[in-house]
Amino acid sequence: MVKLILFLKKSYLFILFAAIELVALHCYSNSTGYTRARMLTLSNKLVGGAYSGVSGVSDYFHLRRQNRELTEEVTRLRNELAAYQQAPAEEVVKLPVEELNPYVFTSARVVRNSINREDNMFTINKGLRDGVMENMAVLAPSGAMVGYVVSCSDKFSVCMSVLNRGFRASGRFKGSDYFGNLVWNTHDPRTVTLSEIPKYAAIEVGDTIVTTGFSFMFPPGIPVGEVVDYRVSENPALYDVTVRLAADMNTVGNVVLVNYTDANEALDLESSATGR
Amino acid sequence: MYRIVEYTILFIVVLLLQVFVFNNLTVSVYLTPLVYVAFVVLLPMETPPAVTLLTGTLLGVAVDYFMGTAGINTMATAFIAFIRSGLLGLVVGKDLVHDGGIPSPKRIGAGRYWRYAAILIGVHAILFFLLEAMTLRYMLHTLARIVLSGGVTLLLVRLVGLLFESRIIRKRI
Numbered sequence: 001m002v003k004l005i006l007f008l009k010k011s012y013l014f015i016l017f018a019a020i021e022l023v024a025l026h027c028y029s030n031s032t033g034y035t036r037a038r039m040l041t042l043s044n045k046l047v048g049g050a051y052s053g054v055s056g057v058s059d060y061f062h063l064r065r066q067n068r069e070l071t072e073e074v075t076r077l078r079n080e081l082a083a084y085q086q087a088p089a090e091e092v093v094k095l096p097v098e099e100l101n102p103y104v105f106t107s108a109r110v111v112r113n114s115i116n117r118e119d120n121m122f123t124i125n126k127g128l129r130d131g132v133m134e135n136m137a138v139l140a141p142s143g144a145m146v147g148y149v150v151s152c153s154d155k156f157s158v159c160m161s162v163l164n165r166g167f168r169a170s171g172r173f174k175g176s177d178y179f180g181n182l183v184w185n186t187h188d189p190r191t192v193t194l195s196e197i198p199k200y201a202a203i204e205v206g207d208t209i210v211t212t213g214f215s216f217m218f219p220p221g222i223p224v225g226e227v228v229d230y231r232v233s234e235n236p237a238l239y240d241v242t243v244r245l246a247a248d249m250n251t252v253g254n255v256v257l258v259n260y261t262d263a264n265e266a267l268d269l270e271s272s273a274t275g276r
Numbered sequence: 277m278y279r280i281v282e283y284t285i286l287f288i289v290v291l292l293l294q295v296f297v298f299n300n301l302t303v304s305v306y307l308t309p310l311v312y313v314a315f316v317v318l319l320p321m322e323t324p325p326a327v328t329l330l331t332g333t334l335l336g337v338a339v340d341y342f343m344g345t346a347g348i349n350t351m352a353t354a355f356i357a358f359i360r361s362g363l364l365g366l367v368v369g370k371d372l373v374h375d376g377g378i379p380s381p382k383r384i385g386a387g388r389y390w391r392y393a394a395i396l397i398g399v400h401a402i403l404f405f406l407l408e409a410m411t412l413r414y415m416l417h418t419l420a421r422i423v424l425s426g427g428v429t430l431l432l433v434r435l436v437g438l439l440f441e442s443r444i445i446r447k448r449i
Contacts, residue, residue: 012326013325013326013329013358014358016326016329017329017354017355017358020329020333020350020354021351021354021355024336024347024348024350024351024354025347025351026347027346027347027350028345028346028347028348028351028407031346031347035346036344036345036346037344039340039341039344039346040344042341043341043342043344047295047296047342050296051296054296054300055300058300112299112300113300113302114299114300114301114302115302115305116301116302116303116304116305116306116307116308117308117408118408118409119408121344158344185414186305186409186414186417187305187414187417188305189302189305249302250302251302
């Protein structure tokens with residue numbers, strides 16, 4: 001007994017240390033991208049307002065560029081609108097907005113972002129009370145893919161960045177049907193890899209990659225980026241294509257959220273079809 | 277324990293710096309300064325090992341909470357907090373450690389300080405980035421992150437140290 005007490009007295013520090021490490025290791029190994037996002041959502045309740053303040057200051061440095069991007073986008077949309085207005089009136093069928101378009105767009109501002117982690121997430125300044133929901137797509141003002149919402153609190157939402165090993169989306173070549181998974185290789189915040197493209201696909205540097213409509217997060221045809229390089233993958237019958245992202249993840253400030261209003265109906269249908 | 281107020285302020289300041297400034301750096305994938313370890317580096321040399329371990333763990337947990345890293349920071353920080361007193365004895369020498377005070381180049385000599393800080397911060401960076409990567413596949417890539425982020429952290433920690441020391445000296449006068 002005395003020996004036991006002496007032993008504990010001598011090595012209590014090591015036992016304490018080992019216990020701390022084991023508990024932390026247990027938490028880490030059991031965590032997923034989703035639980036980490038939940039954790040960030042919780043901490044946002046505490047410091048989300050302060051993040052907004054800090055990013056409000058640093059945003060000033062990007063105002064010039066952001067204004068230019070927004071003006072370019074407005075110009076593009078005006079051109080598109082002018083084309084519709086040219087059409088004879090009887091050809092334009094007036095439908096309520098929701099019926100016409102299953103995708104509803106809203107805007108938000110990024111208040112916290114990172115590119116230097118292996119699993120990057122970012123936080124936007126809108127949450128449940130603004131109608132933001134999990135799985136909404138997040139796009140740059142130019143319309144390029146940036147990420148999707150993973151977890152929401154009342155005023156903030158944590159989003160999965162394209163630059164995250166847990167990011168799940170697929171991309172295809174614009175103008176052909178070849179598609180593959182988009183993965184980030186953690187090396188370069190400007191590029192992602194489009195994997196498993198069959199070798200007989202005619203790939204050219206400069207080809208545009210857009211999203212497929214397979215997921216219920218991203219509408220089909222959202223620009224992802226441009227092909228800058230391709231090489232034979234581990235499976236010699238396939239190519240891995242390096243895609244330069246159309247969105248600049250370093251300086252993403254304003255974002256557009258997309259709500260696919262038919263997603264629930266489609267998901268319900270899928271689960272009822274496969275559920276039995 | 278003395279200077280509890282000063283060290284509480286240091287704890288809060290390095291935590292705020294980490295959460296609001298260095299966690300939001302979007303300069304390079306290789307640059308993740310983990311400045312909060314300054315607290316562990318700057319604790320008085322005579323701090324009881326148990327106090328170092330517990331405060332270091334608390335800091336790690338706090339950073340994990342704000343970074344959404346679920347335990348990596350806790351593991352890395354608890355580890356360096358645990359080896360700190362042994363490392364001080366080895367690098368700085370029992371006599372100087374016994375005299376106590378903040379480990380600074382002035383007090384323990386520039387060579388000893390940089391060796392001590394580099395080992396502590398280096399071990400922390402190695403643990404952090406290996407745990408984050410959880411793979412040895414991109415070893416060179418991970419190594420670059422360790423060296424660059426660790427080096428920048430080392431310089432930033434010295435800067436925090438300078439500010440902290442000047443504050444304490446001013447208070448004494």
